[in-house]
Amino acid sequence: xxxxxxxxxxxxxxxxxxxxxxxxxxxxxxxxxxxxxxxxxxxxxxxxxxxxxxxxxxxxxxxxxxxxxxxxxxxxxxxxxxxxxxxxxxxxxxxxxxxxxxxxxxxxxxxx
Amino acid sequence: xxxxxxxxxxxxxxxxxxxxxxxxxxxxxxxxxxxxxxxxxxxxxxxxxxxxxxxxxxxxxxxxxxxxxxxxxxxxxxxxxxxxxxxxxxxxxxxxxxxxxxxxxxxxxxxxx
Numbered sequence: 001x002x003x004x005x006x007x008x009x010x011x012x013x014x015x016x017x018x019x020x021x022x023x024x025x026x027x028x029x030x031x032x033x034x035x036x037x038x039x040x041x042x043x044x045x046x047x048x049x050x051x052x053x054x055x056x057x058x059x060x061x062x063x064x065x066x067x068x069x070x071x072x073x074x075x076x077x078x079x080x081x082x083x084x085x086x087x088x089x090x091x092x093x094x095x096x097x098x099x100x101x102x103x104x105x106x107x108x109x110x111x112x
Numbered sequence: 113x114x115x116x117x118x119x120x121x122x123x124x125x126x127x128x129x130x131x132x133x134x135x136x137x138x139x140x141x142x143x144x145x146x147x148x149x150x151x152x153x154x155x156x157x158x159x160x161x162x163x164x165x166x167x168x169x170x171x172x173x174x175x176x177x178x179x180x181x182x183x184x185x186x187x188x189x190x191x192x193x194x195x196x197x198x199x200x201x202x203x204x205x206x207x208x209x210x211x212x213x214x215x216x217x218x219x220x221x222x223x224x225x
Contacts, residue, residue: 031211040121042203042217050211058212090157099145099207105156 002026006104010061013081013111020106021076023091030096032074034058034066036087037106043090049074066071114139116206118216125194126224127170131161132179133189133219135204141165144208146180151218152200162196194223 004025013019017018021111023032030051035043035058045058047066055066065077078085091104115138137146147221148160163171163180170178175195179188191198204216 035215040217043213048211058210079153084143088155092157099147099162100159101147101149101157101205101213105215106155 004091004093004102004104006089006099007094008105008107009030009105010108011110013078013109015082015111017081018077018079019081020078021091021109023074023076023104025072025074025091025102027093027095027102028071029093029102030071031094032068033092033101034064034074034076035090035092036060037090038087046076046089078109079104081109083111085109086111113182114141114206114208114214116204116214116216118204118219120219121217122220122222124222124224126193127194127196130192130196131194131221133191133202133204133221135187135189135216137185137187137204137206137214139185139206139208141208144206146178147205147207147213148176148178148187148189149203149205149215150198150200151203152197157203161189191221196223197224199223 033045033048044060049068052071089107092101117136144165146163149157150160151157161173175192201218206214
């Protein structure tokens, strides 16, 4: 069972470069989320989606964009990467009927 | 605004002993969910236990149990018979309404052989 899959798992970027993180889930979940995890700060919500074609800002959305063109995919984009965006990024999904989040394995991004 | 506080950044426990991780939260909502998630060194987050606020009975999952004190807004996790595989970061989380989870900053637990 694949669950939630994130690609790539690791990436190194130079300041100003752009990239896209892909999250794919095969559980037909309605809700999808992008979090970043930094030492001592727990998980902070970047953007989320409550269904295909919808997106909304979380608590730290600046510098990121997202799209959910298909129900199973949630893309996180960095248009012009900055060193402050060095972090581990987690995608998660959940069905509408329960509260449990299902997480991907995380993507470690380093911006030099 | 809702907040979740984990006041213990790091803890350690001897194998086979019992340990309790603390979590407090702040909300004006009456209906919500509380969770404990585990993040082992492999990095993937997995659900340990869940509590619905309307249920008075504390949730239990094998060696893991919670002490849910709604009036005090406290939600602690007790791990009994600790095992080396319990070594991980533990996050307390709150869910109210439909969309947003709020996570605490985590407690790093180390189980000592």
